[in-house]
Amino acid sequence: MVTSQTANLPDTPESRRYNRIKRWLGIFDFVLGLALLVVLVATGWTGTLRDVAYTVGRQNYVFSLFLYLVMLTLLGKILGFGLDVYSFRLEHRYHLSNQNFRSWLWDEFKGWLVGIVIGGIVVELIYYTIRNSPQHWWFIAWAVFICLFVFFAQIAPVVLFPLFYKFKPLENEDLKSRLVRLSERAGTRVRGVYEWKLSEKSKKANAALTGLGQTRRIILADTLLENYSPEEIEAVLAHELGHHVHRHILKSIVVQAAITFVGFWAANAVLRYAVDDRHMFDSLGDFANLPLLALVSTVLSFLLMPALNAYSRSKEREADRYCFESIPDVEPFITSMNKLADQNLAERSPSRVLEWFFHSHPAISKRVAAAEQWARVKEQPSPATH
Ligand SMILES: [Zn+2]
Numbered sequence: 001m002v003t004s005q006t007a008n009l010p011d012t013p014e015s016r017r018y019n020r021i022k023r024w025l026g027i028f029d030f031v032l033g034l035a036l037l038v039v040l041v042a043t044g045w046t047g048t049l050r051d052v053a054y055t056v057g058r059q060n061y062v063f064s065l066f067l068y069l070v071m072l073t074l075l076g077k078i079l080g081f082g083l084d085v086y087s088f089r090l091e092h093r094y095h096l097s098n099q100n101f102r103s104w105l106w107d108e109f110k111g112w113l114v115g116i117v118i119g120g121i122v123v124e125l126i127y128y129t130i131r132n133s134p135q136h137w138w139f140i141a142w143a144v145f146i147c148l149f150v151f152f153a154q155i156a157p158v159v160l161f162p163l164f165y166k167f168k169p170l171e172n173e174d175l176k177s178r179l180v181r182l183s184e185r186a187g188t189r190v191r192g193v194y195e196w197k198l199s200e201k202s203k204k205a206n207a208a209l210t211g212l213g214q215t216r217r218i219i220l221a222d223t224l225l226e227n228y229s230p231e232e233i234e235a236v237l238a239h240e241l242g243h244h245v246h247r248h249i250l251k252s253i254v255v256q257a258a259i260t261f262v263g264f265w266a267a268n269a270v271l272r273y274a275v276d277d278r279h280m281f282d283s284l285g286d287f288a289n290l291p292l293l294a295l296v297s298t299v300l301s302f303l304l305m306p307a308l309n310a311y312s313r314s315k316e317r318e319a320d321r322y323c324f325e326s327i328p329d330v331e332p333f334i335t336s337m338n339k340l341a342d343q344n345l346a347e348r349s350p351s352r353v354l355e356w357f358f359h360s361h362p363a364i365s366k367r368v369a370a371a372e373q374w375a376r377v378k379e380q381p382s383p384a385t386h
Contacts, residue, residue: 009338009341009348009365010348010349011347011348011349014094014345015341015345015346015347015348016347018090018094018345019345019346019347019350021090022087022090023354023358025083025086025087025090026358028083029080029083030298030302032079032080032083033076033080033298034295034298034299036075036076036079036291037291037292037294037295037298038295040072040291041280041291041292041295044280046288046289046290046291047288049068049071049072049288050064050068050286050287050288052071053065053067053068053071053287061127062124064287065123065124065127065287066120066123066124068287068288068290069116069119069120069123069290070116072290072291073112073115073116073119074112077108077112084108088101088104091202094345095203096202096203096204096344096345097201097202097203098199098200098201098202098203099200099201099202103201107164107201110163110164111164114160114163118152121148122145122148123287123290125141125144125145125148126141126145126293127285127287129141129144130284130285131284131285134284134285137268137284138264138265138267138268139264141264142260142261142264142265145260145264146253146256146257146260149253149256149257149260150212150253153211153212153249153253154211154212154213154214154215155215156210156211156215157194157210157211157215157217157219158211158215161210161219165196165197165198165200165201166197166200167194167195167196167197167219168194168195168197169192169193169194169195170192170193170194170195170220170225171195172225174230175193175225175230175233175234175237176193178230178233178234178237179193179218179234179237179241182234182237182238182241182326183241185326186241186244186245186326188241188244188245190216190217190218190241190244191214191215191216191217192217192218193217193218193219193220193237194217194218194219194220195219195220195222195225196219196220196221196222197222198221198222198223199221199222199223199226202223203223203343204221204223204343204344205221205223205224205227205228205339205340205343205344206221206223206224206344207219207220207221207224207236207237207239207240208240209240209241209243209244209248209249210249211249212249212250216244216249218237218240218241218244220233220236220237223343224236227339227343228336228339229332229335231327231329231331231332232332232333232335232336232339233336234327234332235323235327235330235332235333235336236336238322238323238326238327238333239319239320239322239323239333240319241322241323241326242318242319242320242321242322242323242326243315243319245322246315246318246319246322248315248318248319251315252312252315255308255311259300259304259308262300263296263297263300266296266300267293267296267297270292270295270296271284271289271292271293272284274289274292275289305357305358306356306357308360309356309357309358309359309360310356312360312361313359313360313361313362316360316361316362316367317362317367317370320333320362320367320370320371321370321374324370324371324374324375329375330371330372330374330375331375333371334368334371334372337364337367337368337371338364338368340364341364346364347363347364348363348364348365348368349363349364349365350363
């Protein structure tokens with residue numbers, strides 16, 4: 001049985017306010033980052049920063065480039081720190097966080113460090129190819145970037161995520177056997193299901209399919225495992241399994257590859273214009289032009305955000321449909337959606353424009369409505385199909 005009024009649960013003023021503030025924080029953060037890059041390039045201060053890096057780095061190119069990156073990211077971090085603190089306090093104000101300030105600060109520091117390591121590798125490789133193959137650098141750098149992307153997607157669940165959260169294999173026998181049944185029906189095998197100790201930091205619940213190949217696994221937040229019925233967790237598992245069966249991680253990597261191909265090509269065009277026509281930098285290999293590269297990538301991601309989110313939403317709908325087909329009854333899916341919305345203070349029915357631009361998942365009201373529609377069709381098989 002499916003109750004029909006669940007799809008129309010209204011959003012509370014509290015959830016609307018929380019999501020509005022979060023959206024604005026995201027917008028301010030984006031504008032601030034963009035402004036920093038524009039100012040650095042427009043004023044030529046990026047050249048000053050490069051000179052400082054060379055002095056401290058004793059004229060060693062590789063080391064100086066790394067120092068430049070450290071200073072650039074530090075500058076960005078300091079500039080955006082007020083907004084970060086505000087975001088931290090916002091989660092507490094809406095009773096969504098279990099994390100104290102010290103632990104949060106430590107996470108911020110670790111996040112910056114991880115960014116420096118990964119960003120350092122990427123940036124060093126980019127400028128190495130620029131200096132050694134100025135004609136074809138963008139194509140080579142793109143190919144290397146994709147390899148790195150796949151590598152990091154693979155190690156993320158075993159190396160990166162554990163830096164911030166604890167994980168352990170799921171021990172609940174009932175859930176494990178439910179997953180095995182689901183997987184057998186799908187003719188596939190997920191390599192593992194892990195309990196994600198999200199409760200140490202957040203009151204929110206979440207689940208995801210992560211990793212590639214040997215590291216591919218479903219992670220389920222303990223905040224979900226503790227508060228949801230076995231049938232509801234099964235529905236969440238079935239949704240994640242839908243991502244697995246439809247090879248969504250692989251597909252998103254292919255999409256990323258296509259986008260970054262355009263990105264590197266555009267970066268090359270912009271850099272050449274800045275160096276050859278505008279004489280803003282001595283050469284392509286002058287790493288003071290790094291903010292310009294970052295600008296190209298930032299603007300491109302901004303422009304593509306609606307398209308990427310639309311793509312993501314279509315994959316989520318596909319995973320939902322897979323879930324409806326795999327579980328005996330869609331009611332636990334509907335109740336789990338409503339529980340998630342309450343627990344995470346999510347907006348069930350954001351405006352169409354907001355959903356179009358910002359949301360990687362379809363509105364919860366739509367996901368619930370799709371489940372109800374699916375159940376109705378299932379209950380009354382169309383005579384035309386015979
Ligand atoms: Zn999903």
